[in-house]
Amino acid sequence: MASPDPRQTRSDDTETTRILDRGRKAYARRAWADAHGYFRHAVEHAPLDAEDLERLAASAYLIGRDDEYLGALNRAHKAHAEAGDAARAIRCAFWLGLELAFRGEMGPAGGWFGRAQRLLKHQKSACVEEGYLLLPLVEQHLHAGDAEKALATAAHAVEIGERFGDADLGACARHLQGKALIRQQRIEEGLALLDEAMAAVTTGELSPIMTGLVYCSVIEACRQVYALDRAGAWTSALTSWCAEQPQLVAFTRACLVHRAQIMRHGGAWDDAIAETGRVCMTICEGTELQPPGEAFYERAEIHRLRGEFPAAEEDYREANRHGFEPQPGLSLLRLVQGRTADAVAAMRRVLDAVGEPLRRSRLLPAWVEIALEAGEMAEAHRAADELQEFANTIDAPVLKAIAAQAGAAVALADGDARSALGFARRALAVWLQVEEPYEAARARVLMGLACRSLDDNDGAFMELDTACSTFHRLGAAPDLARVEALLSKPAKAPAHGLSPRELQVVRLVAEGKTNKAIAEELRVSVRTVDRHLENVFTKLDLPSRAAATAYAYRHNLM
Template sequence: MSAPTIDGIARARTAAARESWAEAYELLHAHDAHPSRALTADDLMTLADASWWAGHVDESVAARLRAHAAYVAGGDHRGAGLASWWLSYEYEGLGRPAAAADWLHRAHHHLDDEPPCPEQCFLAWSEAEEASARGDSAAALAAARRMTRLAVRSGSPDLLALSRHAQASVLLADGHRAEALALLDDAMCAVSAGELSGLFTGWLYCLALPRCMQAADFARAVEWTNAAMEWCAAPWTGRPTEAEPAEAAAPLPVETFPVKTLPMETPLTVPSGENPFRGPCRAYRVEVLDLLGAWELAESEARLACREVPVDCLESAAAAYYAAGDVQRRQGRLAEAAASYAHAHELGRIPQPGLALLRLAQGRAEAAVAGVDLALACQSDPRHDLLGRARLLAARTEVALAVRDVPGAAGAAAELEVLAGDVPLLRAMADTARGAVALAETRPEPALRLLRRALAGWLELRVPYEAAQVRMLLASADRAVGDEEAARLELGAARAVFERLGAVPDARRAAALLTGGLTAREAEVLRLVASGGTNKDIAQALVISEHTVARHLNNIFAKLAVNSRAAATAYAHDLA
């Protein structure tokens, strides 16, 4: 080997040690391209790491396959075991579960008979994940704790932080919230202190952020999402220095969002030198921005996330599409919302409860009920996603009230109450649902108590849209007890929030109620329309003529600023 070649390898190793992955990739790739040169097994693993950071997942897999063969040839079982585990991990991300299972089995073959070593941490992590997936919390916790013992023995801050997260995930799923969050805080403290490598920092952000949202821990989700995006925006060696980054971050016109952003036949890649964790972290940020009412920014971030996610993280793009659909639905852009939900579904996400609420807004109440009921039935283990379950139950309450199924709504609200415990976000959701049910049961005093508590919860969380929705329900309860002044104050506050957010249908509804509202007879006609009644059905039920029904409908359309039965039906459940 010539001196310049040796120098190139040395520089590549130094670049990898300081996580200058673009430089390491270029040096190792150039060396490997020369037919008379050979990389060692360790250098091939470094090339695989550098290829992954550069967005070339296929090259990463190819380099690891060669590294595994080199380790086997040299009798290095620990090296071969680590290469096998990484191949399992990468094949899983690429949607090849059979290959992933094969390589995980091979990793066990190489490592199970070895004395305790750091490489076995990854096997213990996989065992914990597999046990959690099949609902065996005892086995999952045992594997996670074994991972921690191995990590402590290794002296690796990276492995110790990851093992803390693994334990936290198992404990959260098993209902041990306080203990789990303490472990998660410990792991994320190491992240925020800059004690970990780039890979483990990115891993922990991408693992902790969805875990926070699934556990409905909104405060941690906000804090860690902001921290993740700051880390992702740090200068990366090889990152373009021209105007491209600033242009990429600029909001895009709404009309450009995304019917063909993610064609299934074209895998996404991250530009060389960019941080491959940025797309997934940005996708998690979208959900936080959505709750905080920063809808314009959330939609813009969703577009960027869909372009940035690597090919092995397409579930992040699905989450971004779904969140964008929620924004579009609440702004009354129903066709765009339907397209976004369809893209989320194409990428493997069940777009519920957003799709059910879209069907409700379109006047398709039966489809809404069927969709949310199926999603509830298909949720394999609600403990793994408390917020997801809570959102389905809240939507089930809403659509049940829309079709006048008060017992069904009460059942969903009761389950949500049990689920909520003392978690602020879930507590606000449960109080909202139970208050809406009490209002439908013509029990305005209990409704007022529950809804006022729900409003306080949403305001403390700084979640404006849901707070405004509660104000609409409070206005109905206030009017039911004869407090017209309080009702008008609530309607005015709700209308201002809806207008600021661009929630056009809700703003129109608040304005209609504020400037005269529907009469009792008009509200009854609207409820019957929402139940699927024709003009003839309504006339017979109310003992009035079909001409009178038509006149009432014209008045309803005018007051709600809509022009169809379907659009008017979307508001019926809030006017009960």
């Protein structure tokens, strides 16, 4: 057999060196697809060292090739271990475990975290990787609802990050501290730590993958506590960061979903549909990424609000197929389709499974609306009260507006138009401030109905007409049809002039029930029953309960 030509070997080595140099330069300028191509080409000619394997892994991740990311990172881990660099091997094992955990493969993820812990035990001196391995524990504590342990563990990780001057660890651990504080309903403290973490993100101090992860986690945390101004600001920053890297794929999907959410809240529904559409289709040929369920849910919400019910139905189902809970949107769709019993059953099921206040606060407004339509007044009262109690515990104006709007709907159903008007006005002030046109229009509808109940026909017309214009501009067909019907056919009060709740009280009085018994049945206070009964006496010009009973039977109110 002929011996290899040394000149050819040297030529091959030189070419490989050139390719690797181009790959490293492409990586440095964040041209991830180019870097990935160069490293892939180089590895076909010669084994890569551990650092270049890490670059190959990161560039694969950033262009959406998750399986390649895991494979290259696995090889980098082995290369570091064989070279005796246990710390770098631990770091690779951490990232492998984290990615597998994100994919829901908890067994393999635990295996890599366990391997990293075993390697850590053999370290003779302290290393920053100890802090990285605390991060999965923080997430476990948060998932288990133990915010106290999560906070303490995250604080320990922050201390390690600061001691070793590791920006990635410091920012990630600090933002997890913020999330733990939010779970304890220490909202302002938590948001302050999220802001501090984002200072490192927006000034380019973090690695690309950690940058994207912290961006997405912080935006979601802000949305959970209704800090929509922060969520909007960080979404804009994420958009700019993605735009600076035209070859980036990994975080562009999340960016588009966040942008769509901001657009929906701001009333730019056509733009939001376009953004979610880009996510719900294949983003880039050859990537291994699947569309996130949240994108389908966002698109379904806009279809529902527009009255495009078949399209909404399909997107809610797709959201569910991709692992995203389609409630409360699907139940609200059922409600407008006239399938109230289905909406009630689904919402009861979801609420029974959710105990965490922040998560319940996203379900309760829909439950108030559904319960009122179903005639479940006691349930509507309980849900509105729970919302209000939670809104009182945190400084979140948007949540307070949501609670006030629910309170307005319940008060209106109770026949308490003055209270309803006050609640709706408080909600409207916030919606106008945060520029949320759809919710502002819904608040105006409640105000219009309250004005009508108070015989303020001019006030009722102005509020309903303004709401009508907003719904028309947004393309909110179901809401528009309802308000147009209200404007064209003003509701005529029945001859007796009683509200639905007052009529209910009269019927129960006629059945011989005491005010206390009525309060227990309607799940309201005795004082509320007293007030309703006083209104009944005034409206019907009756002197007593006996007279009210006689009136009820004489006018067939039973």
